[in-house]
Amino acid sequence: MTTQDLIEQIHKKKSFLCIGLDTDLDKIPSHLLNEEDPIFSFNKAIIDATHHLCVAYKPNIAFYEAYGIKGWQALEKTIDYLNKHYPEQFTIADAKRGDIGNTSARYAKAFFEDLAFDSITIAPYMGKDSVEPFLSFKNKHTILLALTSNVGAFDFQTKKVGGNELYKEVLEVSKTYEGAENLMYVVGATKAEYLSEIREIVPKSFLLVPGVGAQGGSLKEVCKYGMTKEVGLLVNSSRGIIYASDGKEFAIAAQKKAEELQMQMQEELNNLK
């Protein structure tokens, strides 16, 4: 999917919501556990109930890997279902990979070609040759971790490297990578005020913003400091939406939570014009 396609979807749906599929057998409604593939059944129900309210889905790969081969089967079924029934959705493999060149090339093949995700999250620690193999894929997007929403972000990311905090150095340096036009960035919503400084470095790039909702970030603040003329934001919510209820009506409950966020986003998009 091209960035332009994503922007069109945002305006069409009046939403820049990304729904995180952190599917956990301990948290999904217990009646689903009798199904042949409870993880996929849950995902399918959530997707069918929310697809008109969001522009992106983000399976958190750890949750699938934790269930071994069954988890991978559920992941494959989920991405195949999305690509077949809702090809307008931007799909994000939240994998946080990154390794030496020949190994990153393997991950890129796995997620971009075999699983056919539109994008993947990548950790920047190993630098240029760990990121560029992902950037060489046309119309695929690499979402580099810049400033994450967890407390550990203060261990290294916010420390000064020369005059700049490390996360700003990541933004600056990554702009020089071959294929940098395919970069997006993860920026946690719990530090919305950092977004204005981030926008000075990457004025147009799309930012994937986790941490709205369960992790305490404010959508209004994120838009105030981070929104661009072409929106430039994907705001993710996972647990706040998908675990809105653990009863039989879980998908409807998720829909309502997604709708609340979509309505707030619609307001922000109206302000943009």
Next chain:
Amino acid sequence: MTTQDLIEQIHKKKSFLCIGLDTDLDKIPSHLLNEEDPIFSFNKAIIDATHHLCVAYKPNIAFYEAYGIKGWQALEKTIDYLNKHYPEQFTIADAKRGDIGNTSARYAKAFFEDLAFDSITIAPYMGKDSVEPFLSFKNKHTILLALTSNVGAFDFQTKKVGGNELYKEVLEVSKTYEGAENLMYVVGATKAEYLSEIREIVPKSFLLVPGVGAQGGSLKEVCKYGMTKEVGLLVNSSRGIIYASDGKEFAIAAQKKAEELQMQMQEELNNLK
């Protein structure tokens, strides 16, 4: 496996060799492609031919993920085979994971409990709460990326954070994490002279050293600057051993390459006494 068990194995085998299982269908001998599970067949042959010469095996998870469910099946069979037939081997999931706490906990469960690896490689960018879930497992080891052997290492790892290079900051800060006694570190052999400064910060920790062989590092230099009284080194070679030949005698060729390294290691261990 405890660190003490690992040290005993090193002295018993006179080797601190780790063999990287970067198994690639494009590189393994073509006669194996007719087998039901070529990846596992290759790994099994390599392991059977080399287990007496090394103390650790390190499957590079990307190479398995690249083949989807078949790859995961081959990975499961490989780790099960190692744990059943060669339980004295220290097993490393070269996964370079790291995410927010609840997600890292999932990865820890997947690799330490379900797959039953002794250790996993982890990227430090997301800090404390992304690493500690791995450290809470008893007799399991978390191998944190400090200084990697690729060119991208110079993008961020060697940049100064305050007075220290970032990789040294990673060493210092990680020592304060809960469960830090379960930490080991990745330090690339291509920068062996950095090892003496690293030893000032982590005088006793085990270091996993990739980059000897194919990536150009020298074993002698690594030992000179990095070896401790209790050895403290695992030196990895992947392609240089497992792809020594692509003929029918590939396992014997791998054995010879492993033996060459083991002999050099024996000499270094003798010098230690």
